[in-house]
Amino acid sequence: MSVMHLPPIEPDDPTDSDAFEALPTPDSDEPSTETLEGAALDEMIERAELADALTITLLKQYTYCPRVVYYETCTPGVRPTTYKMEAGAALHTQEKYRAARRTLAAYQVPEGTRQFDVRLHSAALGLVGMVDELVFMPDEVIPVDYKMSAWLSDNHIIQIAAYGMLAEETFGLPAKRGYVYLLKGKRYAMVEITTALRSEVLAVITDIDRIHLTEYMPPPPENTNKCIACEFKRFCNDV
Numbered sequence: 001m002s003v004m005h006l007p008p009i010e011p012d013d014p015t016d017s018d019a020f021e022a023l024p025t026p027d028s029d030e031p032s033t034e035t036l037e038g039a040a041l042d043e044m045i046e047r048a049e050l051a052d053a054l055t056i057t058l059l060k061q062y063t064y065c066p067r068v069v070y071y072e073t074c075t076p077g078v079r080p081t082t083y084k085m086e087a088g089a090a091l092h093t094q095e096k097y098r099a100a101r102r103t104l105a106a107y108q109v110p111e112g113t114r115q116f117d118v119r120l121h122s123a124a125l126g127l128v129g130m131v132d133e134l135v136f137m138p139d140e141v142i143p144v145d146y147k148m149s150a151w152l153s154d155n156h157i158i159q160i161a162a163y164g165m166l167a168e169e170t171f172g173l174p175a176k177r178g179y180v181y182l183l184k185g186k187r188y189a190m191v192e193i194t195t196a197l198r199s200e201v202l203a204v205i206t207d208i209d210r211i212h213l214t215e216y217m218p219p220p221p222e223n224t225n226k227c228i229a230c231e232f233k234r235f236c237n238d239v
Contacts, residue, residue: 053121054212056129056162059204063155064226066207066218071232073212078235095146095183099133106188107144107179112137120166125205131163141173150184157191162201164193 061068071078096116104112113136121128133144143163147156157180164175180189191197210216220227220239227239 053126053128054205054208056120056127056159056166058208059127059162059201060155060159062204062208063158064153065221065230066211067220067236068230068232069208069211070215070217071235073208074215074217075235078232095181096132099144099146099181104135107135107142108190109135109137109142112142118167120163120170122166122169124169125162125165125202126209127162127166127205129163129166131167134167136171136173139173141167141171141175143167143175143178144181145178146181146183148183150182152180152182152189152191156180156189157197158201158204160191161193161197165198165201 058069058072061072100114100116104110104114115134115136116132117130118134119128119130131143132146135142135144141164143160145156145160145163149156160178160180164178167173168175175193177193178191180191181187182189211218220236224239227233227236233239
């Protein structure tokens, strides 16, 4: 993994009858192409795809500890909300306001446009996610993610690469690199989204699918220090 550290630097109301006026009533038992095509059909297909898609957060969790993915996908609803999660969400919100006021110098580009909290979906990869920030240039899109950490970890690298791959499919621009802003360290780390890193993302997706579809429980991590503050520790009897 190539990493370079840089210095700090509403939906329509379903009860509203107007919402249904655009849907024609078929004159026969034959399916109407007007009702089966267009935006309504696209939305139906997209909702079905999203329901079956994995979240990019699962890739990050798998890289940290594969067993977390088992609990998240096979025993939904058991994960408690911790103070660390709430504090991280608050810091994310604050950081977006600060980031919007910064120049693009941190990303080593002279100019570009930025969007925040961008929802991404890849039908090809079966992934969905929302990236903290995207920087758009004529020939490149750069994903940026904020992490409540002082250092860059492998799970951050996998996650930012996956965001880049989804951004490529969504916007048709190459994602050659991404940035992780480390909130505790107040610095950016650049990650090159290489062919090897993309292959790692695909391998992780395959492993997560296996856990989800077969309800396979992976072994605990070799580094059991990860278990000390884990919210799922009480479910594990072998650490």
